[in-house]
Amino acid sequence: MSRIEQALSRAQSENRAALVAYLCAGDPDPQWTPALVRAAARGGADIVELGVPFSDPTADGIAIQQASARALGKGTTLARVLEMVREIRTDCDVPILLFGYYNPILKYGEERFAQDAADAGADGALVVDLPPEHASVLRGPLVQHGLDYVPLLAPTSDEGRVQQVANVATSFIYFVSLTGVTGAAAPDLRAAAQQAKVLKVQTGHPVAVGFGIKSAQDVASVARDADGAVVGTALIKLLQECEELPVAESKLTALISELAAGTQR
Amino acid sequence: MSRIEQALSRAQSENRAALVAYLCAGDPDPQWTPALVRAAARGGADIVELGVPFSDPTADGIAIQQASARALGKGTTLARVLEMVREIRTDCDVPILLFGYYNPILKYGEERFAQDAADAGADGALVVDLPPEHASVLRGPLVQHGLDYVPLLAPTSDEGRVQQVANVATSFIYFVSLTGVTGAAAPDLRAAAQQAKVLKVQTGHPVAVGFGIKSAQDVASVARDADGAVVGTALIKLLQECEELPVAESKLTALISELAAGTQR
Amino acid sequence: MPSNPSNHEFGSYGGRYVSETLFPALNELELAYAQARRDPSFEAERFRLLRDYVGRPTSLYHADQLSSSLGAEIWLKREDLCHTGAHKINNTVGQVLLARRMGKKRVIAETGAGQHGVATATACALFGLQCEVFMGAQDVVRQAPNVQRMELLGATVHPVHSGSKTLKDAMNEALRDWVTNVESTYYCVGSAAGPHPYPTIVRDLQAVIGEESRAQIRNRIGRLPDAVVACVGGGSNAIGIFAPFLGDASVKLFGVEAAGEGVHGQRHAATLTKGSVGTLHGSRSYVLQDEHGQIQEAHSISAGLDYPGVGPEHAWLKDQGRVNYVSVDDQTALHAFHQLARTEGIVPALETSHALGYLPTLVQQFKDQEPDAPPRKSHRGELARGLHVIVNLSGRGDKDLQTVLATTTSEGSASQITTQESSGEAP
Amino acid sequence: MPSNPSNHEFGSYGGRYVSETLFPALNELELAYAQARRDPSFEAERFRLLRDYVGRPTSLYHADQLSSSLGAEIWLKREDLCHTGAHKINNTVGQVLLARRMGKKRVIAETGAGQHGVATATACALFGLQCEVFMGAQDVVRQAPNVQRMELLGATVHPVHSGSKTLKDAMNEALRDWVTNVESTYYCVGSAAGPHPYPTIVRDLQAVIGEESRAQIRNRIGRLPDAVVACVGGGSNAIGIFAPFLGDASVKLFGVEAAGEGVHGQRHAATLTKGSVGTLHGSRSYVLQDEHGQIQEAHSISAGLDYPGVGPEHAWLKDQGRVNYVSVDDQTALHAFHQLARTEGIVPALETSHALGYLPTLVQQFKDQEPDAPPRKSHRGELARGLHVIVNLSGRGDKDLQTVLATTTSEGSASQITTQESSGEAP
């Protein structure tokens, strides 16, 4: 059982959804990132999605676009993100899912990426623009190195695609609550969570819901039916208001514990 | 013998060319025009060409264009020009050749124009854009009312046209010294005058040279061979410098007598 | 009426009311043109250029949306697709080819909207001739992109500051240049105006529009159209499309002049509608003039129609009653401009928009006359039914964007036009 | 190399590197397109619009002066004569027809030079569909007339302020809009790029350029050309003219990218020449990227080439060696722009000017290879002799006047351009 699976099953056994926290590596500064991941873990994040910034984040809304641009501006690279993971792992074992776009990985080399990510202590990868039909080139090496490959499903996915995605998932599936980009307002999170429940049955994998979850209340509205709730833009926005790392850490821990409270069923 | 023919033959008998002075009726003010015509006569002009201003004087350079515009701005019309002639005739019998474009005459009516011009005491008309092929409509009435019809010839006119023009002339022919508009610098007035001499033989009519004659010296260089020398732009420019009528009158008389000195062969 | 009408080409209209200096040049031109038209190699070269360079034949497009909204079949003769964006190039390719044949090295032209200037500069670039264009200073401002185009094409543009600083004054200045440089210079007149033989030459060179249209419509609906409509400035696009239909009594012809701010005031350019017989720029025709025979300034939002004269053949066709001359004001033309852009995706020239602006009236007239006329075709099989109208889409409106936007803003109807900032984030 | 190349349409290139959300839409599009192509009524309507509305076939013009000065026979495929002034409309008429068939009421597009935006707005006006165009804020400024045209046509233009504020960012934003409104919205991609099936659709819809050219040149010289040249931004005009020649081994194909300020620096857009394999905007192809896989900003004086990606079929053709991809810098393109304007009377788009700018090199290459090749034809009877090159004249340069004039002035070569005051009086 991978670290990610363990986190999900622990949450399950505690009769709650897992809280998945998205942080953009390198934002606002690469030096802050390890401390922020620890702060998120302290607050009660079951899994941290660590965003690998990309120059052209077509799946993201303005908040994460700008976070990515800031991170890139501070010299964040994929190699540097792996270093951050390595540093985090010295004293923190929160599951880390690398989250990003395909091109930086393609450039790095899929095999080398899987190897280095595993060495650094990462637990898996989610690539928003690498669909199942093109995924084997990355999934193979990841699995070989004991890492999870997390695919996505969307409200528009039909039955055929659900099966295709089920076939490539190794742990959970990320279900996008809406047609849109990150940061968009979700019209109906309850319905999305119910949809996640159906998908869980269809795919045989745990399903986490992301996009549009901003508050403890939002978390609560998906927690009953989904296996996990992903919060991203809300955290990015919080960090934007902090000028000092200690402030950012404590505010982040506080917000995450507040959100975590919503995970109880 | 018309008054224009008389003037030409008097000059001829005095072994000199006739001096033809062009003034734009109504410029700078319609009230000045009769006095200026008298001043020109006093200075020794044998014939006065009285310009009837037109909105679109395509044969004229900038000086006469602007004079026409000023005259029109002061309300000068063809009817008003005829009134000026009538006023001049109360005490001055210098031959007056109405000089202009066809459209104002067409609008006035050719027959009515010939009648009224004769009544007013004018001696003839020269219409720069009414060539022999279209001239009969105006020439007929003019001749009927005892007025001269003065056609033009140009350096570009070939033999056929010379004959055509000869056939419609009633007194003299106006020979344009150059291909260009009024006010242009004539490249070679001597050659133009020699050309005029040839034309005189070919047409059997006296020939006056116009365009580009600015000074007594210019007049002198055509006087030997041509029957007349026309000065226009130089007079217009002189008047532009004068703010008071008495000054204008005396300057004009002075310049004309200076020019007249050049007419001696 | 002149006593010798035979000196005029079109009834009592036409002729050569110009300085004596120009006569030999006009005779030379007449002769050279007659010879060229009889010379198969000249015509072959002209045809090749019209086809490959200008892009002829231009298409005849059935405007589906416009037809539906007007309740008649509207066909657009797509002169806007010609190289340089208007019918003007049909004329300049022919005339500049003639200039080259005549051994002239320098070509001058007047221009209003700038389309004829661009078309002349274009043809001169093609044949390596020097080109100088006279353009009213006011038009230099309102048609700035065309000034830039002429200059890029290697032409020199002379802004003309006299008179109304528009087309009329540009033509005055071109005539002054021509009279000065007549031996070396070919004057490429841009509309069906000017002294003989220009109105004839320009008509002949533009008649390709009507010839193609006539063949195309027969091909499409198996018969001739009920009406043909064109805007009239100097009259070249109109005479070009009308000429081949003049003998077809069943085809009603409509020439649309610019009514500017309205034909009841002074600010319009409706020469045939409101003018009277006169001479301007070398020919006898209708002109806008005051009671003293002074030429009046024309006014139109469209620089290419802003002219107080009109080609002499139109004067004749008016007197004969063969063509109906009507007028459309600035507002109506602007409305038609926007309508065609939004319903057909075609941005017409403001000149052309006058022809388009007359369509509702025209359709209504036909309906009033024949209340029991068959309805519009309901499907493609019945194409020949209904009222079929060809509009000469004489040019595209890219050159007019600034003018139109200025009116849109000044009238507060800018709300039609929207640029939205993209937030990148959903609400 | 992906382990399963069958998921890519062009060798190892192409594919669908996009959000999961878009997959059903891409499948739906693929299916709808396949059905439409088999439906004679769809193809008939598309053909009618290409002929009557777009103005096809466009002519193939033998550029006499340019041929003389280069010492080779240069033929220009006149896509500049298409409605709206560039080849882009061939694509949008087809895609928007497809959108209507699919029941979509809203169409979005990205645009760089604005030509695709105008072409999309045009097709949407024609079919009465809502149109929203994403355009980099920098391009909104440098291609202002096209923004105005889009708005006149009823489209909404969204300036995009992220990244380099050019085409790449406009496409990012269009993808974000599409993922948000995917059920109601048709995304009309403007070049041979994007996720499958777009590169195939765009190529098919643009192939009419090559099909016509191939028939026209055989008709003229009785054989195929020696070379075909096109500029490459995303690659649609190039693939459109290349496609029908791919099987003709004797025809050399040249794709000309923008070298900007030079391919040895960072400021260029020569993706195939200097880029490496990557994924951008949904497909695997060449991209300009740094060592970390971040997409680099492209630079070109031409907004339509200012793109760090390229259509996947070009990547494949490069690897196969079938097409030679070369590059031409800003200065050379500008020079070619002025040269065509002055010697042929055609103002080309700055994009197109890159293809033209490569001609001297290309002709020299051929001559070096075949020093004893027959000389240029000396008269029309020997047309087939010599080196024959077709250039895809993908668009007209009206939209680029401001950009070009700015360079002219800033480089002090404004003396080429002359406006003279007319004095009305000889010296």
Ligand SMILES: Cc1ncc(COP(=O)(O)O)c(C=O)c1O
């Ligand atoms: C597109 C267009 N249509 C019409 C005209 C009016 O000229 P004409 O009446 O000679 O066709 C112009 C003149 O510039 C023009 O550009």
Ligand SMILES: Cc1ncc(COP(=O)(O)O)c(C=O)c1O
């Ligand atoms: C005239 C013209 N040519 C070429 C291009 C480049 O696009 P593509 O490479 O897709 O042909 C553009 C893009 O705007 C264009 O407007």
